Amino acid sequence: MSASTELLASWRHPRAGIRRHLARGVSEPFAFSLLLIFLILAFVGQWPVAARDAHFADNAAVAPRIFAIALAVLAMIPFWYGLAALSRIVARALGGQGSWYSARIALFWALATVSPLMLLQGLVSGMIGPSPALWAVSSVVGLAFLWLWLTMLHEAEKA
Numbered sequence: 630m631s632a633s634t635e636l637l638a639s640w641r642h643p644r645a646g647i648r649r650h651l652a653r654g655v656s657e658p659f660a661f662s663l664l665l666i667f668l669i670l671a672f673v674g675q676w677p678v679a680a681r682d683a684h685f686a687d688n689a690a691v692a693p694r695i696f697a698i699a700l701a702v703l704a705m706i707p708f709w710y711g712l713a714a715l716s717r718i719v720a721r722a723l724g725g726q727g728s729w730y731s732a733r734i735a736l737f738w739a740l741a742t743v744s745p746l747m748l749l750q751g752l753v754s755g756m757i758g759p760s761p762a763l764w765a766v767s768s769v770v771g772l773a774f775l776w777l778w779l780t781m782l783h784e785a786e787k788a
Contacts, residue, residue: 677755
């Protein structure tokens with residue numbers, strides 16, 4: 630399956646999506662590639678925000694803002710690995726039977742699945758700015774991520 634088809638299938642059936650990824654076997658490069666998909670799309674989603682901020686600051690230089698966003702996105706990599714480890718510890722305490730790898734796959738695939746919504750969130754933030762619309766879109770993105778992640782983590786911990 631292509632990545633876009635896999636993303637759409639995971640929205641409809643997140644448990645089946647995570648099972649397909651776990652059936653591939655353990656592959657750290659694959660897990661990291663899922664995280665990279667999210668990080669790249671999250672980075673691109675922040676470009677309209679950087680352009681808006683540069684415009685309203687009467688500074689035409691958008692490149693330094695985009696560079697700062699890129700560094701911030703890269704600095705988040707250890708956070709995501711730590712969050713996956715923390716979710717594994719909590720799941721194990723609650724009786725989960727998964728592995729450290731399955732916890733990472735569940736988190737990283739949930740992030741990759743929700744990343745198209747992050748593009749929408751970036752557009753709303755860049756075009757409209759702080760508003761009830763941005764709050765609504767951010768809430769939908771956050772709730773969608775939590776739903777996907779917890780559903781996938783539950784399935785990964787059943788293994």
